[in-house]
Amino acid sequence: MKILWLQSGGCGGCTQSLLCAEPRPLFDELRDAGIEFLWHPALSEQSGDEALALLEACAAGEIAFDVLCVEGAMLRGPNGTGKFHLMAGNGRPLTEWVERLSRHAQWVFAIGSCSAYGGFSANTPGNPLEACGLQFEEQTPGGLLGADFRSLGGLPVVNIAGCPTHPGWVVETLEKLALEGIADSDLDEFGRPLFYAGELVHHGCARNEYYEFKASAEKSSDLGCLMENLGCKGTQAHADCNLRAWNGSGSCLRGGFACIACTEPGFESPGHAFQETPKLAGIPIGLPTDMPKAWFVALAALSKSATPKRVRENSLADHTVVRPAVRKGGK
Amino acid sequence: MSRIVVGPFNRVEGDLEISLELEAGRIQSARVNSPLFRGFEQIMVGRAPLDALAIVPRICGICSVAQSAAAASALADAMGVVPTPNGLLARHLIQATENLADHLTHFYLFFMPDFARPAYAGRPWHASVAQRFTAIRGDAAAEVLPARASFLKLMGFLAGRWPHTLAIQPGGSTRAITAGERIRLLALLREFRGFLEKRLFGDRLAVVAQLDSKAALLAWAEGRSADFPAFLTAACDLGLDKLGRAGDRFLSHGAYGLFPAGVWQQGATTPFDAALITEDTESAWLLSGAPRHPADGETIVAVDKPAAYTWCKAPRHAGQPAEVGALARQLMAGNALLIDMLAQDGGSVMSRVVARLLELALLVPVMEGWVQALQPGEAFCAQGAMPDEGSGVGLVEAARGSLGHWLSIKRGRIERYQIIAPTTWNFSPRDRTNREGPLEQALIGLPAGEGAPPTVQHVVRSFDPCMVCTVH
Numbered sequence: 001m002k003i004l005w006l007q008s009g010g011c012g013g014c015t016q017s018l019l020c021a022e023p024r025p026l027f028d029e030l031r032d033a034g035i036e037f038l039w040h041p042a043l044s045e046q047s048g049d050e051a052l053a054l055l056e057a058c059a060a061g062e063i064a065f066d067v068l069c070v071e072g073a074m075l076r077g078p079n080g081t082g083k084f085h086l087m088a089g090n091g092r093p094l095t096e097w098v099e100r101l102s103r104h105a106q107w108v109f110a111i112g113s114c115s116a117y118g119g120f121s122a123n124t125p126g127n128p129l130e131a132c133g134l135q136f137e138e139q140t141p142g143g144l145l146g147a148d149f150r151s152l153g154g155l156p157v158v159n160i161a162g163c164p165t166h167p168g169w170v171v172e173t174l175e176k177l178a179l180e181g182i183a184d185s186d187l188d189e190f191g192r193p194l195f196y197a198g199e200l201v202h203h204g205c206a207r208n209e210y211y212e213f214k215a216s217a218e219k220s221s222d223l224g225c226l227m228e229n230l231g232c233k234g235t236q237a238h239a240d241c242n243l244r245a246w247n248g249s250g251s252c253l254r255g256g257f258a259c260i261a262c263t264e265p266g267f268e269s270p271g272h273a274f275q276e277t278p279k280l281a282g283i284p285i286g287l288p289t290d291m292p293k294a295w296f297v298a299l300a301a302l303s304k305s306a307t308p309k310r311v312r313e314n315s316l317a318d319h320t321v322v323r324p325a326v327r328k329g330g331k
Numbered sequence: 332m333s334r335i336v337v338g339p340f341n342r343v344e345g346d347l348e349i350s351l352e353l354e355a356g357r358i359q360s361a362r363v364n365s366p367l368f369r370g371f372e373q374i375m376v377g378r379a380p381l382d383a384l385a386i387v388p389r390i391c392g393i394c395s396v397a398q399s400a401a402a403a404s405a406l407a408d409a410m411g412v413v414p415t416p417n418g419l420l421a422r423h424l425i426q427a428t429e430n431l432a433d434h435l436t437h438f439y440l441f442f443m444p445d446f447a448r449p450a451y452a453g454r455p456w457h458a459s460v461a462q463r464f465t466a467i468r469g470d471a472a473a474e475v476l477p478a479r480a481s482f483l484k485l486m487g488f489l490a491g492r493w494p495h496t497l498a499i500q501p502g503g504s505t506r507a508i509t510a511g512e513r514i515r516l517l518a519l520l521r522e523f524r525g526f527l528e529k530r531l532f533g534d535r536l537a538v539v540a541q542l543d544s545k546a547a548l549l550a551w552a553e554g555r556s557a558d559f560p561a562f563l564t565a566a567c568d569l570g571l572d573k574l575g576r577a578g579d580r581f582l583s584h585g586a587y588g589l590f591p592a593g594v595w596q597q598g599a600t601t602p603f604d605a606a607l608i609t610e611d612t613e614s615a616w617l618l619s620g621a622p623r624h625p626a627d628g629e630t631i632v633a634v635d636k637p638a639a640y641t642w643c644k645a646p647r648h649a650g651q652p653a654e655v656g657a658l659a660r661q662l663m664a665g666n667a668l669l670i671d672m673l674a675q676d677g678g679s680v681m682s683r684v685v686a687r688l689l690e691l692a693l694l695v696p697v698m699e700g701w702v703q704a705l706q707p708g709e710a711f712c713a714q715g716a717m718p719d720e721g722s723g724v725g726l727v728e729a730a731r732g733s734l735g736h737w738l739s740i741k742r743g744r745i746e747r748y749q750i751i752a753p754t755t756w757n758f759s760p761r762d763r764t765n766r767e768g769p770l771e772q773a774l775i776g777l778p779a780g781e782g783a784p785p786t787v788q789h790v791v792r793s794f795d796p797c798m799v800c801t802v803h
Contacts, residue, residue, distance in 0.1 A: 017392070043467055088338025219714050
């Protein structure tokens with residue numbers, strides 16, 4: 001399976017993240033699954049004319065490839081010209097390259113939230129970059145390729161959303177495709193593979209005991225739950241970040257900072273400060289997915305009143321100040 | 332006189348195009364174009380000040396933490412907050428991890444594959460270098476990717492993840508390290524040291540760190556079976572110790588309280604003064620005007636501006652362009668080996684690469700010291716209040732060199748945010764006096780065009796450009 005990779009209005013962080021793939025070295029892992037890079041801007045030898053000739057042959061349908069992976073937002077501005085990113089050495093808009101190449105791709109993957117939905121490039125007031133994703137503009141279907149786009153393999157754009165993406169999300173999506181294919185039923189409403197977007201970031205969160213008792217952090221570095229005060233959206237964000245570790249043992253929550261829901265379309269403009277929870281009458285506006293407000297309020301009041309001293313005191317410190325009790329006599 | 336356009340320039344972070352004017356196969360003049368504009372400075376305007384910590388890492392997927400650190404420093408400056416000792420150590424560790432991982436990625440994945448090109452098939456070192464460094468397929472990738480991934484597990488502990496962490500805050504870090512985790516951090520550093528000593532250097536880090544002249548370096552490398560010596564052999568054969576000289580004026584913001592700030596020219600260091608920085612928009616597709624200090628800077632798109640050729644502004648210190656990066660940092664730090672290399676040949680492809688790899692040898696032991704100095708149980712983050720009105724400056728060193736953030740706050744919101752990134756310095760276009768940027772200078776006189784060796788590729792990549800940071 002041959003991959004052609006392009007980068008546009010993004011930071012390249014999804015590629016940097018991908019290189020952290022584990023447990024096997026990325027190139028060995030992909031090669032043994034029958035996957036190769038026809039060209040990748042950060043990794044391939046071919047540069048300049050040689051690279052352009054290859055891309056042109058792909059866009060003309062003369063060299064076959066399977067997956068077009070696009071990293072970074074599509075910058076259609078200014079005024080629809082695409083001049084905010086013209087292909088180096090060629091002077092044509094990247095948006096035009098992506099449109100041409102996507103007609104010959106068996107499958108098109110958006111790598112990261114920028115190419116899926118627009119991401120931070122779409123966040124300038126008024127969006128003068130005219131940035132969008134491949135098949136979405138934030139939550140709205142459309143984007144560069146249009147809501148009805150299907151690649152030759154019959155699928156809409158597969159949105160491996162995340163800012164950045166976890167290396168496992170990319171590797172596993174590619175390998176599943178190579179092994180047994182991907183069907184519409186493998187994707188959610190926003191085109192994300194369900195194997196990771198079918199979870200919530202909340203699942204497996206190491207701060208769960210603090211969440212249970214609504215023992216909330218009040219300031220940066222506190223051990224408590226980050227939902228009530230510090231902007232955490234883990235109970236609403238679709239991803240398996242706390243079931244699948246980042247960089248060995250990490251996640252945003254394990255790192256002590258809020259989930260900003262970077263796998264969701266439009267996460268870049270939440271309408272409030274990222275590290276603060278917006279509230280109405282003291283109750284967070286963004287309640288856990290699937291949870292009726294009245295139940296949440298009742299449960300929160302109950303659990304707050306039942307919070308053990310240990311949990312309450314530790315929630316406001318950056319290290320354990322009260323250890324879990326050890327019962328005398330053991331067991 | 333003929334004119335060629337070189338691009339896309341891959342194996343750099345982001346997109347890059349270079350226009351060359353040639354005479355008899357030699358470069359007469361060069362124009363460097365950063366062809367991608369994303370407008371991060373405008374994205375920040377009107378946001379809550381601490382939002383910068385969530386936004387600026389997304390400028391760059393390879394200098395993500397450096398961007399965080401610059402924003403956190405600028406915000407701390409505005410708030411009057413000083414990080415706790417643990418917070419400062421954690422921030423140093425996070426920044427050093429990114430810097431060193433970047434040096435490693437650059438050497439193995441971006442820079443060395445050019446030496447495996449068929450153009451060098453006749454050279455005595457080519458077969459072994461191609462075996463080891465051919466892009467994607469070379470032996471080295473299978474070793475360096477796990478070493479890099481393992482080293483970046485430091486980020487899993489210290490920063491939650493990499494890239495794009497929110498762990499770095501004005502007062503330090505959100506992530507307190509426990510006593511047990513300190514031990515695991517040390518184990519990860521030992522593992523990384525093992526890779527460097529076995530594969531990259533073929534010797535102990537302490538020996539590499541003490542090399543004090545070009546002659547000593549080449550004598551040490553002679554016959555040594557490792558990746559850095561293999562580079563030195565190829566580089567000497569191709570004369571890369573004498574190619575790629577820019578203006579030999581260097582600048583560093585200083586890092587870790589270990590490498591001092593300064594400006595280096597003609598063999599002497601003078602103080603760095605941030606007040607002397609200006610940005611000129613003459614050659615950029617941005618509204619023209621008198622050069623401005625970044626605290627007063629503007630970024631206003633003028634897409635059809637005639638004679639402009641890039642999205643990159645031209646930063647100047649005291650009106651002069653400056654080269655930034657590991658070489659600049661280590662010259663300012665008084666490193667004897669690099670001072671000797673500069674005295675002999677001026678800045679070059681080789682000295683830039685040597686400086687980067689030397690930082691790997693210098694910093695890993697320092698990082699081990701920082702981990703041991705962490706005090707579990709003591710605070711990792713100082714707290715402070717955000718003023719409604721104020722301004723701040725954050726000056727840090729990314730892997731690729733000096734990174735500065737200038738912000739002002741009005742009515743509790745960001746009023747202005749300006750960024751000068753390392754590659755903005757190195758890949759600066761001409762300014763209003765028609766003075767070229769460092770890369771534009773470094774390319775003059777090199778062979779290029781039909782049938783030329785890949786010299787231009789080596790020189791461009793020797794700066795380890797990060798194009799997504801350059802324009803942001």
